[in-house]
Amino acid sequence: MRLPLGKLLKPVFPLSAEAFPKMAAERFGAQEDMDKTWLTFEPVARTLVDTFYTTLDDPRHSVLVPHLESIEPELRGIAYEGAGMGLMLLDSLFPNKKRLPEFIHGPGASYRCLIYIGAGLVLPRVPISPKRFLAQQDPLLRWLVMDGYGFYQSFFAWQETVEKHQVPRSVRGYAKRGFDQGVGRSLWFSTGANVERIIATINGFPADRQGDIWSGIGLACAYAAGVMDRGAIETLFEAAGRHRSSLAVGSAIASIFREQSGQNAKHTDLACDVIWGEDANAVAVIAHQAGLGLTHDGPEPAYEVWRQNIGKVWTRTPVVRPTVTEVGA
Incomplete structure (x- = not known):
């Protein structure tokens, strides 16, 4: 008889959409x-949590x-993210199984970006060294694990991570850099996707961290539940000011996430149109081309080179963009 591990672990891993x-x-x-925004966020949060516990209950590929x-x-990409959370936790409890890599290189391959983020959401809660875990993952995409890590810390350790701007010593x-991108993505949800709260919170961070945080906002703006108008x-x-290219990189990565799910959302197209002057499909093509041939780290991580390549394309893109004004001026 298969034990309902998800139910058994809820007291020690109390995650709920509420x-x-x-x-x-x-x-x-x-x-x-906030109440109005939550109506849009709720399906995203509930899908993530439900698939996390479903995966714990039965991680067999034939069922999962x-x-x-x-x-x-x-919501399917979010579901695979939740599965990544469950498989990461199972591997930490039963390290001889290697469920996460088997899933990433098997039926979850096309969603590996989101699965890595899901794994990162669990990483702060398990006795695994981030450095050691990253060394075992895909050279290009492994830094998305740290995006998940930063999201978790920002959301569940708000005072230390957001108010005091602390980064875990590990x-x-x-x-x-990946950690701060996850912090930015988390702020989208923590602030209720409120423009004024987002801007004020980011401005409180040290200047050298703001670019990556803006990138996380770009990813969330284009990928997560659509609650913003043009x-x-x-x-x-x-x-975003001088960090607009970082915002653009985040939105481009979001377009790939949407492509993986097989269906673009209207808000992804909207964000890409505002930032890139292109729809999500066209931006996804740009992002894919920017990563061609990047399979191993060089002087810089392959992931960083990929991001820089995307940013360079955005800089060269002749788009009629909104008039730049000083916010609060």
């Missing part, structure tokens, strides 16, 4: 727009994959 709006309210106080594929395309070198995205674009 926790997201409560924690946001604790940080910013009761906000009328049909379940993930039954989820509507717009996160070193280039891993800090004007709001244009305001973010203006506020």
Whole structure:
């Protein structure tokens, strides 16, 4: 008889969709727009949490994959992210199984970016060295693990990570860059995707960290639940200032995530149109081409070279962009 491991682990790994709006309210106080935004965020959070526990209950590919594929395309990538969380936790509990790599190189291959993020969401809670774990992963995409790590720390250790701007001592070198990208993605949810709260929170960080945080905002803006109109995205674009290319890189990576799910969302097209002057499919092509041949690290991590290549294309793109103004001027 197979034990319902998900139920057994809930007391020691208490993750619930309901926790997201409560924690946001604790940080910013009761906000009328938060309740409305949560109606859009709720399916995303619930899919992530539900697939995490479903994976713990039965990680066999024959059971897990049909379940993930039954989820509507717009949320399917989130479901694979939740599966990455579950498989990472299982591997930490039963290290001889190697469920995560088998899934990434097997039926989850096309979603490996999101699976890596899911694994990173669990990494802060398990006794595994981030450096050692990263060394075992795909040279190009492994830094997405740190995106998940940064998301988790930013959301669940808000005071240390966001208010005090601390980075865990185990996160070193280039891993800090991926960590900050995850911090940015987390701020999208923590602030209720409110433009003013996003901008004010990012401006509180040291200047040398803001570019990667803006990149995380770009990814979330283009990939996560669509709650912003064109004007709001244009305001973010203006506020990013010298970090606009980082915002563009994040949105380009989001376009690949959407492509993997087999269905672009309207808000992904909208964000790409504002930032790139192209739809999500065209931006995904740009992102793919920017990564051609990058299979191993050189003087810089392959992932960083890929991001720089995407940023260079955006810089050369002749797009009529919003008039740049000083926010708050």
